[in-house]
Amino acid sequence: MNLYLRLLMTLLRAWRAPRLAPGDTLERQLRVLPNDLDINGHMNNGRYLTVVDLMLVEYFVRTGFATAMLRQGWRPMSGGSLISYRRGLNPFQVYMLRFRLDATDQHWNYMRFEFVRGDKVCAAGYMKGAAVGRVGLVPNLESYAAMGLVPPAHALPLPVRDWIAAEQGVMSTAW
Numbered sequence: 001m002n003l004y005l006r007l008l009m010t011l012l013r014a015w016r017a018p019r020l021a022p023g024d025t026l027e028r029q030l031r032v033l034p035n036d037l038d039i040n041g042h043m044n045n046g047r048y049l050t051v052v053d054l055m056l057v058e059y060f061v062r063t064g065f066a067t068a069m070l071r072q073g074w075r076p077m078s079g080g081s082l083i084s085y086r087r088g089l090n091p092f093q094v095y096m097l098r099f100r101l102d103a104t105d106q107h108w109n110y111m112r113f114e115f116v117r118g119d120k121v122c123a124a125g126y127m128k129g130a131a132v133g134r135v136g137l138v139p140n141l142e143s144y145a146a147m148g149l150v151p152p153a154h155a156l157p158l159p160v161r162d163w164i165a166a167e168q169g170v171m172s173t174a175w
Contacts, residue, residue, distance in 0.1 A: 014061035042088035068146035074131040083125030107137040
């Protein structure tokens with residue numbers, strides 16, 4: 001139930017907040033709640049990605065991508081995530097979640113995120129996502145054009161290039 005409440009709060013905040021341009025950094029101060037915890041008493045590793053999904057919802061609404069997807073009949077799709085954990089987040093601790101679009105390719109958008117407490121990074125990573133239509137992945141030229149934009153022309157960061165290479169290796173040897 002708490003996740004539905006968080007989703008509702010995220011949507012209400014996003015609809016009232018100023019517009020974001022692709023590449024702007026979204027920062028949100030959050031708190032570790034009791035249902036975020038695992039048996040070790042710190043934030044569960046899966047919860048990090050759930051919170052990232054909530055940031056993605058806010059980002060979609062504030063950049064206009066959600067409206068474009070609804071008009072076109074597209075839906076968002078996650079293509080994977082890469083996350084490294086360095087420090088635990090304990091019950092009721094306040095942390096900052098930073099989230100931004102770092103790069104795009106033909107179909108995928110690579111979003112960087114960082115969970116920060118004070119001046120220390122607790123976890124960081126990337127997730128990739130795309131719009132999906134009736135015939136498959138929507139090219140970024142088309143999805144950005146639906147928002148009156150062109151995809152940002154940033155080179156893929158080295159960690160993203162390495163992730164793509166590792167992903168290809170993992171998928172080529174899948175059982």
